[in-house]
Amino acid sequence: MTGRADDLFYTYIQMNIIKNKRPKNLNLLKIRMPVTAVVSILHRVSGIVLFLSIPYILWLLSNSLNSVEGFNYALSIVRSDFGKFISIVLLWAITHHFFAGVRFLLLDMDIAISRYVALKAAWLVQILVVITFVTLVFKVVV
Amino acid sequence: MSWQASGYRAWFLQRLSAIYIVACLFVVIGFLLFNSISSFYSWQSLFYAPVTNILVLLFFIAIMVHAWVGIRDVILDYVHNAIARVLMLNLLMLFLISMAVWVSYILFTLVKL
Numbered sequence: 001m002t003g004r005a006d007d008l009f010y011t012y013i014q015m016n017i018i019k020n021k022r023p024k025n026l027n028l029l030k031i032r033m034p035v036t037a038v039v040s041i042l043h044r045v046s047g048i049v050l051f052l053s054i055p056y057i058l059w060l061l062s063n064s065l066n067s068v069e070g071f072n073y074a075l076s077i078v079r080s081d082f083g084k085f086i087s088i089v090l091l092w093a094i095t096h097h098f099f100a101g102v103r104f105l106l107l108d109m110d111i112a113i114s115r116y117v118a119l120k121a122a123w124l125v126q127i128l129v130v131i132t133f134v135t136l137v138f139k140v141v142v
Numbered sequence: 143m144s145w146q147a148s149g150y151r152a153w154f155l156q157r158l159s160a161i162y163i164v165a166c167l168f169v170v171i172g173f174l175l176f177n178s179i180s181s182f183y184s185w186q187s188l189f190y191a192p193v194t195n196i197l198v199l200l201f202f203i204a205i206m207v208h209a210w211v212g213i214r215d216v217i218l219d220y221v222h223n224a225i226a227r228v229l230m231l232n233l234l235m236l237f238l239i240s241m242a243v244w245v246s247y248i249l250f251t252l253v254k255l
Contacts, residue, residue: 044216054241062183062248071182098167101160108157128191 035122043100046093053090087141095133099125156211160203166201190254202245206238 025031033041060077063070077083103125107113114122179185189195209230212235221227 047209047212051213054205054209058241058245060247062246064182065189065248065252068182071185081148098164105157105160127202 034119035126036118039100039103039122039125042096044102046097049089050097053086053093056086065130084141090135091136091140092129092133095136096129099128099132104129152208152211152214153205159208162204163201163208166197166204186252188251189249192255193250194255195253199246201251203242206242210234210238 060074064074065071073103077085101122103112106120112118157211179188189198214231217230217234219229
């Protein structure tokens with residue numbers, strides 16, 4: 001049994017829900033996010049970066065396979081300062097997307113899904129990304 | 143719930159393409175550990191065999207499928223206006239199909255039977 005005051009209270013809440021006037025505090029810079037959220041957001045960011053790189057990669061592939069001149073031109077682009085910068089960004093993106101993606105595949109199989117293990121796994125992803133990224137940059141770009 | 147409406151198909155394609163892409167990347171890394179590409183001709187000759195050619199094309203198709211599901215999810219999350227959403231999804235599809243046609247053209251012109 002609910003009294004009249006309760007009825008009014010719930011009506012008030014429902015009206016606010018309908019008007020979407022519930023208080024919001026979604027300033028991403030003020031919210032302290034768990035590492036799992038950071039890994040998830042970076043997975044999305046790296047995916048968008050890789051998506052945007054598709055025309056660049058195909059343009060390089062097209063040039064490099066076309067003729068000797070095109071091959072040398074593609075090499076000169078990749079070896080320029082700007083090309084190196086792009087390569088470093090893309091190496092970070094692919095490394096992060098790979099390790100975070102493997103974590104998502106494991107989560108699909110209910111591996112490392114409980115809260116504390118998930119936090120550790122997300123930290124492990126971050127560490128593996130840094131190690132692999134730095135190694136790749138020194139092996140491939142520098 | 144049907145295969146398509148539940149989103150299970152998108153989920154499955156995302157995982158399947160991811161596994162193929164990763165397998166290809168490992169093959170490429172393994173190849174580069176033992177071989178070096180010294181000239182244009184050694185680079186171009188890698189794509190002559192139809193089998194390699196088609197496997198490379200499949201790699202790019204897998205990337206387009208993967209990008210379709212991923213960017214589609216991003217658009218569905220952030221674009222709420224129905225018209226803008228349909229427009230962006232169509233532009234995305236158009237872009238990815240163009241990229242797939244382009245990469246098919248790049249690769250198929252190289253095949254030497």
